[in-house]
Amino acid sequence: MPRFELVERASQMNSYLLFISLLSLTFIAYARMSTPDALSLSWKRFWKLSRVESFGFDDEKIRPETQSLLLSNFIISFTLSAYLILNSYFDRSEALLLALVFVFGFLLFQLLNFRLALLLTDNWKLVSGIAEINKQVWSFIGLVYLGLSFLYLIYGQAQVALQYSFVILFFVAYAWRLLKAGRACLQANLEWYYLILYLCTLEIMPTFLLYYFIIKDLA
Numbered sequence: 001m002p003r004f005e006l007v008e009r010a011s012q013m014n015s016y017l018l019f020i021s022l023l024s025l026t027f028i029a030y031a032r033m034s035t036p037d038a039l040s041l042s043w044k045r046f047w048k049l050s051r052v053e054s055f056g057f058d059d060e061k062i063r064p065e066t067q068s069l070l071l072s073n074f075i076i077s078f079t080l081s082a083y084l085i086l087n088s089y090f091d092r093s094e095a096l097l098l099a100l101v102f103v104f105g106f107l108l109f110q111l112l113n114f115r116l117a118l119l120l121t122d123n124w125k126l127v128s129g130i131a132e133i134n135k136q137v138w139s140f141i142g143l144v145y146l147g148l149s150f151l152y153l154i155y156g157q158a159q160v161a162l163q164y165s166f167v168i169l170f171f172v173a174y175a176w177r178l179l180k181a182g183r184a185c186l187q188a189n190l191e192w193y194y195l196i197l198y199l200c201t202l203e204i205m206p207t208f209l210l211y212y213f214i215i216k217d218l219a
Contacts, residue, residue, distance in 0.1 A: 017080070017153060024076045024146050031069035038066050039143065046140035049183060067135055074142025079103045081145045081166045084152050088163065110134060126188045130181050137177040144169060 031038045041062050062070070082099035090098065118127045145166070152162045 035066040045136040070139035077145040
């Protein structure tokens, strides 16, 4: 009679990462309790190209508490994704610290971006519209990042491919966000030189520097 032995699978799903993943799932579960169609709305809002005047008044508006939960999931899943990439190059403590610094810096940059955009355009309605675009894009990307993180943790053979997926997804989402924001600026009749200054100084240049000094070195 053949004998079967249980073989322990090598997995990075340690208790810390499992806790983070379950925390994100908890946020998503509460988001669905608050807004049952939160996930489908997040998908639609990600692709929707709305006029600035319609922000906050469309039929696909998500409740504020639901939006906060989805954004919380983005912060957690984004940090987890950054950690999973950096863990291949640094030990766990260093990877965690660098991931937290990277995500904190990204969020701080977004806040400063809004302040500078308001000083540049003196158009609060436009800046509020761009902030809404940020929520639309990153809320949905947080859901995708969480799914990719689970795949990374349970499917070891595809970890390298998933690391590239994390990075590519970030730049694709950022480019889509730029497209939506640029369209909003044009609809608001923002002068073309202000638009170029905004995109080059506050959006494109920081993204290029991020790639050149961080992503390129890791690759």
